[in-house]
Amino acid sequence: MLRNSASLSSKLFHVSNPTLSIPFTNPLRSADTFSSVHGVRTGLFQTLLYSSSAGLPSTVDSLKLGLEKSDGGRAFGSASSAAVFNTATLDSAAVPKVRDLAESIPHYGRCYWELSKARLSMLVVATSGAGFVLGSGSAIDFAGLCYTCAGTMMVAASANSLNQLFEINNDAKMKRTMLRPLPSKRITVPHAAIWATTIGAAGTVLLAYKANVLTAGLAASTLALYAFVYTPLKQIHPANTWVGAVVGAIPPLLGWAAASGEVSLNGMILPAALYFWQLPHFMALAYLCRNDYAAGGFRMLSLGDASGHRTALVALRNCLYLLPLGFLAYDCGVTSEWFCLESALLTLTMSAAAFSFYRERTTKNARRMFHASLLYLPVFMSGMLFHRIAHDKQDLVETTSGRLVELTSSGAWAQENEKNGSRNKPRRESSVGVQSRPPVAFASVAPFPFLPAPLYAAHDS
Numbered sequence: 001m002l003r004n005s006a007s008l009s010s011k012l013f014h015v016s017n018p019t020l021s022i023p024f025t026n027p028l029r030s031a032d033t034f035s036s037v038h039g040v041r042t043g044l045f046q047t048l049l050y051s052s053s054a055g056l057p058s059t060v061d062s063l064k065l066g067l068e069k070s071d072g073g074r075a076f077g078s079a080s081s082a083a084v085f086n087t088a089t090l091d092s093a094a095v096p097k098v099r100d101l102a103e104s105i106p107h108y109g110r111c112y113w114e115l116s117k118a119r120l121s122m123l124v125v126a127t128s129g130a131g132f133v134l135g136s137g138s139a140i141d142f143a144g145l146c147y148t149c150a151g152t153m154m155v156a157a158s159a160n161s162l163n164q165l166f167e168i169n170n171d172a173k174m175k176r177t178m179l180r181p182l183p184s185k186r187i188t189v190p191h192a193a194i195w196a197t198t199i200g201a202a203g204t205v206l207l208a209y210k211a212n213v214l215t216a217g218l219a220a221s222t223l224a225l226y227a228f229v230y231t232p233l234k235q236i237h238p239a240n241t242w243v244g245a246v247v248g249a250i251p252p253l254l255g256w257a258a259a260s261g262e263v264s265l266n267g268m269i270l271p272a273a274l275y276f277w278q279l280p281h282f283m284a285l286a287y288l289c290r291n292d293y294a295a296g297g298f299r300m301l302s303l304g305d306a307s308g309h310r311t312a313l314v315a316l317r318n319c320l321y322l323l324p325l326g327f328l329a330y331d332c333g334v335t336s337e338w339f340c341l342e343s344a345l346l347t348l349t350m351s352a353a354a355f356s357f358y359r360e361r362t363t364k365n366a367r368r369m370f371h372a373s374l375l376y377l378p379v380f381m382s383g384m385l386f387h388r389i390a391h392d393k394q395d396l397v398e399t400t401s402g403r404l405v406e407l408t409s410s411g412a413w414a415q416e417n418e419k420n421g422s423r424n425k426p427r428r429e430s431s432v433g434v435q436s437r438p439p440v441a442f443a444s445v446a447p448f449p450f451l452p453a454p455l456y457a458a459h460d461s
Helices: 002-016 032-034 038-051 059-115 118-135 142-166 170-174 187-209 212-231 240-260 266-288 291-296 309-321 325-330 338-359 363-386 389-423
Strands: none
Touching: 059 142, 059 187, 059 363, 118 142, 118 240, 118 266, 118 363, 142 187, 142 212, 187 212, 187 338, 212 240, 240 266, 266 291, 266 309, 266 325, 266 338, 266 363, 309 338, 325 338, 338 363
């Protein structure tokens, strides 16, 4: 019906106005044609549609109405064009902002990575995770392990970022550190300070909420010692290396506390290994980078030791301190006996490198000792984890040993009373021989659990 009306109207318009030829085509076929005569066609279509259904008024009136409608169509078309132009303008203005945002994400991500000293922080996380596993029972809480590692990573990143904040001028003077984000001005000081503060607080809160308050306290003490004691002490006294060794020994204890909820003597073995290991490691590094440390204004032991004798002696002495740790781990029930042999061989290897550096203090020997120290730590921790004894089994052995000792004491007391009673009372004759006393299992107690139970001879009847 509508199609027939439109066709009839177009024919009438063409007959009455032979000079005006406007073909009635589909406006959707050509966008240019539709935009140029959109108003006219709309007006004509609406007018003629009305005419075909309401008595067909004169073509002049129809043309007038069509022209009036075309003015409205032109106004609508110009408004649409303005809207399209404004949208295009907004899009062109938003493109640079999107591009800047896309470029800033990897830029700041790289800055955060370098501020956090990510590889060093991951080493700290590894020691904390090893402490968590050693402090766990036969079943390891993997969710707690992940939370502990995440919190440790955040606190370590904060400590390293604060360290670089306080050493901007020193880092700018050293070839090894002058390209860091702050000396190279790739990130501003307030931005770095906000990053360090936020990540440190978040890590401490995470450990307090998901682990325990003791773990969070150890993490906070690590952050405070590293950023506010060790960092300024580097420019004051060579004792900073020993303070830094204490800081590095806390993360495995942190992991142990997160798993067991306490700090025990057994949990001090891996922290002791971390403490003694750091000294030869950093002595080798201080000897290799002594000129750079002097340019940066850091007071290392190697700066006042031109011959390197004291530096090499400290490294060798602390390597030897690592020797008994494997035996202590076995004696405390943390690992099996095989770890004693593996730990001794590993420590002797690093001690041989330290002794070579002590005999001939050259850059080559210092680098060899540095590489030996890099090998020592992951192998030592892996050995402890492989040969570990579950924490609940340790408690069971200790409890059983204590009860056996009590039984031994009470048994000896009972035997003494029996002897005294037999002296005072006459022996009674019996036709039935007295059976021999059974083996006493509690006589074989630690530290000699491998001895057989003693056998008692039968009394003479």
